[in-house]
Amino acid sequence: MNFLSKETTAAYLDAGVWGSKAIKEAKLFGNVKVVASSKETHYDRIPDSYAVPDDAVYFHYTTNNTIEGTQMHAIPAVNIPLVADMSSDILSRQMDFNRFDFIYAGAQKNIGAAGVNLVVANKGFLEKGNTGIPSMMEYRQHVANGSMLNTPPVFAIYVCLLTLRWLKSIGGVAAMEMINDKKASLLYNTLESLPVFHLPVAPQDRSLMNAVFTMKDPVLEASFLQACKEEGMVGVKGHRSVGGFRISLYNALPLSSVETLTALMKHFASKHG
Amino acid sequence: MNFLSKETTAAYLDAGVWGSKAIKEAKLFGNVKVVASSKETHYDRIPDSYAVPDDAVYFHYTTNNTIEGTQMHAIPAVNIPLVADMSSDILSRQMDFNRFDFIYAGAQKNIGAAGVNLVVANKGFLEKGNTGIPSMMEYRQHVANGSMLNTPPVFAIYVCLLTLRWLKSIGGVAAMEMINDKKASLLYNTLESLPVFHLPVAPQDRSLMNAVFTMKDPVLEASFLQACKEEGMVGVKGHRSVGGFRISLYNALPLSSVETLTALMKHFASKHG
Numbered sequence: 001m002n003f004l005s006k007e008t009t010a011a012y013l014d015a016g017v018w019g020s021k022a023i024k025e026a027k028l029f030g031n032v033k034v035v036a037s038s039k040e041t042h043y044d045r046i047p048d049s050y051a052v053p054d055d056a057v058y059f060h061y062t063t064n065n066t067i068e069g070t071q072m073h074a075i076p077a078v079n080i081p082l083v084a085d086m087s088s089d090i091l092s093r094q095m096d097f098n099r100f101d102f103i104y105a106g107a108q109k110n111i112g113a114a115g116v117n118l119v120v121a122n123k124g125f126l127e128k129g130n131t132g133i134p135s136m137m138e139y140r141q142h143v144a145n146g147s148m149l150n151t152p153p154v155f156a157i158y159v160c161l162l163t164l165r166w167l168k169s170i171g172g173v174a175a176m177e178m179i180n181d182k183k184a185s186l187l188y189n190t191l192e193s194l195p196v197f198h199l200p201v202a203p204q205d206r207s208l209m210n211a212v213f214t215m216k217d218p219v220l221e222a223s224f225l226q227a228c229k230e231e232g233m234v235g236v237k238g239h240r241s242v243g244g245f246r247i248s249l250y251n252a253l254p255l256s257s258v259e260t261l262t263a264l265m266k267h268f269a270s271k272h273g
Numbered sequence: 274m275n276f277l278s279k280e281t282t283a284a285y286l287d288a289g290v291w292g293s294k295a296i297k298e299a300k301l302f303g304n305v306k307v308v309a310s311s312k313e314t315h316y317d318r319i320p321d322s323y324a325v326p327d328d329a330v331y332f333h334y335t336t337n338n339t340i341e342g343t344q345m346h347a348i349p350a351v352n353i354p355l356v357a358d359m360s361s362d363i364l365s366r367q368m369d370f371n372r373f374d375f376i377y378a379g380a381q382k383n384i385g386a387a388g389v390n391l392v393v394a395n396k397g398f399l400e401k402g403n404t405g406i407p408s409m410m411e412y413r414q415h416v417a418n419g420s421m422l423n424t425p426p427v428f429a430i431y432v433c434l435l436t437l438r439w440l441k442s443i444g445g446v447a448a449m450e451m452i453n454d455k456k457a458s459l460l461y462n463t464l465e466s467l468p469v470f471h472l473p474v475a476p477q478d479r480s481l482m483n484a485v486f487t488m489k490d491p492v493l494e495a496s497f498l499q500a501c502k503e504e505g506m507v508g509v510k511g512h513r514s515v516g517g518f519r520i521s522l523y524n525a526l527p528l529s530s531v532e533t534l535t536a537l538m539k540h541f542a543s544k545h546g
Contacts, residue, residue, distance in 0.1 A: 028407060108424050114427055114428075134298055151387045152387060154386070154388075155386050156388055
């Protein structure tokens, strides 16, 4: 709504449910060129070869796909403004924000409580945005009003402050990235070592935030879910659209939780392997 | 965006800052007929004679004007769908919701914490809404998804639950209305009885939620503000666009606060009257 029009084209990468929804919404405002899609393989990977047209007004991608468990580990090299939905992995790893012209992220994964969003924009890019759109939807008006165009959701913002203070106190994003790497390595290495489990995602595209796996024998899925439940581990079921299991490893999850889970996995595999 | 188009006209009442902003936004989507305005007298009253065209797709008004301290005490009699912004007086008094086709209200005055809105819609009216607009802006999609089209702001919703339980426990909206009437009567009667104060709003349109007043001698305003501050009363300064003072009497404010304030007013008047 801000950066696309009927006379222009935006380039999008279709690598998951969120990217696919962004494409659907963008088509309401202008022309959309989908540069590549992994939909045919159920988004089990990030498309790895595609050309981004230099005359598109921006290139949009989703950095991490929560449902499918994939993540873009490198920032795409493009010659046009880069726009990213970082909702589910912002502040989980070091990123060169200077490479982006526009970043948006819901707070509810790694920043704070649901109900507020972080937007980081290149001022020059913002200035090229459309006018004549509703005030509440026009990013420039939010900037001009110091993020108080509307009554701010003060509690949600306060939780962000507390979360950011905590993040700073443990050493910032660099320290967090090391912890997140440990968590994901432990989990993926455990899953790979136990033949009872199956990892559907292409290894190079595995997400450090959301690990998706299934059981080689689907009959065992109910038993594993029950074993988790008995140990007080909830929320491990996969999204209904992909099935199996999904372990979310957001910043708030300590390494000790992954240690407990992987111990259970080993125990389960020894009984059912 | 949902109910107006370039081919249709919506009727609006211009009785304050919020209604005026709604008019500005509506003009982006279609034709707007402003049936009456009190802008020339600085919104010191609700326009009292106007005709609402029967061929407009809806009539929009703001039930209470927070900045100017005016309130519509009766529901307008119109032959077309009635749309109301009830943000600042919802749940403060009994209203026949059946008279409305569409009601919207930010939670942050009488419902709960900032960051969530209440929308009450006539299903038949909703069905006539526009399609091809962004999903997040289409009310029907929110209904179809059980108000979970987006990740719900759970804390803000939880505060609404607690506030509504409290409201129910004291006797509901009927009991609240009696308390609000007492608060407003005490405040306005006190102000009218003390010549040092001036009430700029037309008596029949005075708001039961936001009482606006000035000092007959503007020189005394700083002294009164200081007297309030010394007694621990803050937030009494009027909006910068109208000056003077504004006492907000939302549901959460107890009668005892108004008693304390009016006692101070009497004491102040006896010294400066």
